[in-house]
Amino acid sequence: MGSTLAEKVWNEHLVRRGTGHEPDLLYIDLHLVHEVTSPQAFEGLRLAGREVRRPDLTLATEDHNVPTEGAELPIADPVSRTQVDTLRKNCAEFGVRLHSMGDTEQGIVHVVGPQLGLTQPGTTVVCGDSHTSTHGAFGALAFGIGTSEVEHVLATQTLPLRPFRTMAINVEGTLRPGVTSKDVILAVISRIGTGGGQGYVLEYRGSAVESMSMEARMTMCNMSIEAGARAGMIAPDETTFEYLKGRSHAPRDADWDAAVEYWKSLRTDSDAVYDAEVTIDADTLTPFVTWGTNPGQGVPLGERVPDPEEIADEEARAATEKALEYMDLTAGTPLRDVAVDTVFLGSCTNGRIEDLRSAAELLRDREVSSDVRMLVVPGSMRVRQQAEEEGLNEVFTAAGAEWRSAGCSMCLGMNPDQLSPGERAASTSNRNFEGRQGKGGRTHLVSPVVAAATAVRGTLSSPEDL
Ligand SMILES: CC(C)[C@H](C(=O)O)[C@@H](O)C(=O)O
Numbered sequence: 503m504g505s506t507l508a509e510k511v512w513n514e515h516l517v518r519r520g521t522g523h524e525p526d527l528l529y530i531d532l533h534l535v536h537e538v539t540s541p542q543a544f545e546g547l548r549l550a551g552r553e554v555r556r557p558d559l560t561l562a563t564e565d566h567n568v569p570t571e572g573a574e575l576p577i578a579d580p581v582s583r584t585q586v587d588t589l590r591k592n593c594a595e596f597g598v599r600l601h602s603m604g605d606t607e608q609g610i611v612h613v614v615g616p617q618l619g620l621t622q623p624g625t626t627v628v629c630g631d632s633h634t635s636t637h638g639a640f641g642a643l644a645f646g647i648g649t650s651e652v653e654h655v656l657a658t659q660t661l662p663l664r665p666f667r668t669m670a671i672n673v674e675g676t677l678r679p680g681v682t683s684k685d686v687i688l689a690v691i692s693r694i695g696t697g698g699g700q701g702y703v704l705e706y707r708g709s710a711v712e713s714m715s716m717e718a719r720m721t722m723c724n725m726s727i728e729a730g731a732r733a734g735m736i737a738p739d740e741t742t743f744e745y746l747k748g749r750s751h752a753p754r755d756a757d758w759d760a761a762v763e764y765w766k767s768l769r770t771d772s773d774a775v776y777d778a779e780v781t782i783d784a785d786t787l788t789p790f791v792t793w794g795t796n797p798g799q800g801v802p803l804g805e806r807v808p809d810p811e812e813i814a815d816e817e818a819r820a821a822t823e824k825a826l827e828y829m830d831l832t833a834g835t836p837l838r839d840v841a842v843d844t845v846f847l848g849s850c851t852n853g854r855i856e857d858l859r860s861a862a863e864l865l866r867d868r869e870v871s872s873d874v875r876m877l878v879v880p881g882s883m884r885v886r887q888q889a890e891e892e893g894l895n896e897v898f899t900a901a902g903a904e905w906r907s908a909g910c911s912m913c914l915g916m917n918p919d920q921l922s923p924g925e926r927a928a929s930t931s932n933r934n935f936e937g938r939q940g941k942g943g944r945t946h947l948v949s950p951v952v953a954a955a956t957a958v959r960g961t962l963s964s965p966e967d968l
């Protein structure tokens with residue numbers, strides 16, 4: 503029997519196969535670090551008198567706690583300032599490369615790794631951050647780890663792990679115009695549920711995935727964790743190689759040719775067997791939007807707010823009632839009638855250049871509704887620079903949106919970009935939990951083009967409504 507992509511990468515990284523109840527020990531090729539989950543890990547090293555084993559395979563960036571305006575000013579919030587200062591001190595002491603605020607390579611850790619060409623097919627990538635699954639779009643085995651594991655990887659460049667199960671997500675057909683990979687992943691999560699991927703590595707495949715850009719693939723892999731999965735992966739192909747070629751850390755010359763040769767072998771064998779399979783019909787998908795307080799509570803935008811009365815399962819009915827109450831939504835309301843106060847375009851899910859381009863395209867010669875505040879936050883300073891070279895910033899500001907510097911921003915309330923209590927947002931990020939974007943804030947997850955159309959009309963809208 504053949505192997506799946508995930509099994510191939512796993513086997514290539516085995517330092518030692520676990521015997522009996524012991525887990526396997528895997529080698530880690532790339533360790534990404536940010537200010538939130540690293541302080542205790544560095545402190546642990548310090549207390550044990552240990553060094554970072556492979557500083558050359560470790561890269562840190564500031565993202566969660568950074569303000570997205572006034573980068574030249576000291577951080578006003580004392581907690582955020584301490585987090586960022588601590589990261590700076592730790593990186594200096596342990597010799598870890600750090601991209602700080604103001605640096606061209608600074609940005610959200612999951613945007614920075616791929617853009618530098620550090621995320622490569624067949625590698626193992628970890629970070630103390632659940633959305634590390636993003637990097638799986640390159641055919642890397644990439645997953646989030648906890649702070650004690652961060653310390654273990656810093657000290658040894660290895661990680662004890664138990665094998666995952668594998669699930670194929672087959673997305674067949676052609677997406678209609680205005681329908682994006684964000685809609686696909688929201689549809690997947692609403693189908694299998696936020697626990698449906700638990701214990702699995704999801705492998706996205708099929709004709710619709712093959713025709714997606716790297717940015718679109720990263721959006722899907724990013725949200726694998728929202729289905730409860732350990733990781734998401736996509737087999738590398740010409741699109742992957744094209745994206746990587748010439749990036750600062752990508753192999754060059756003869757090394758490049760050898761790498762591509764190897765990368766081409768990273769496909770699930772035709773006789774391999776997945777532990778589970780799900781099939782999604784790309785042809786019939788329409789833009790998706792969440793109405794509730796977890797990413798699985800989503801429906802096509804053309805539908806209505808669900809009615810708890812129609813839900814037979816008691817637990818599901820209670821969950822729906824609770825979510826509708828928090829979201830201040832009435833059952834049966836067409837989602838297109840729901841008015842928002844804020845639109846957030848950004849995050850490691852949808853803060854890449856292609857996301858900005860597609861939203862700018864719709865905002866050109868249009869205006870953000872006077873009832874709406876729109877924040878556009880590039881995922882990295884490199885993305886910001888590229889967008890400015892293309893004049894996208896001018897399109898956004900001419901439409902009345904705010905153009906910011908890179909960071910996690912309104913994806914989560916760890917920095918000044920937050921919703922006020924009761925405020926409602928259409929957001930291109932990945933989590934709509936209660937209070938995620940600020941205490942009492944209400945979040946509808948959407949794609950970048952739905953975000954742009956919503957900003958113009960003031961109510962949840964798709965590009966075809968413009
Ligand atoms: C702060 C960090 C640990 C967290 C994560 O693990 O995902 C954050 O990035 C998030 O998106 O909630």
Ligand code: SF4
Pocket residue numbers: 565566610611631633849850851909910911913914931932
């Ligand atoms: S952008 Fe959001 S999801 Fe991504 S790392 Fe930052 S907080 Fe987490």
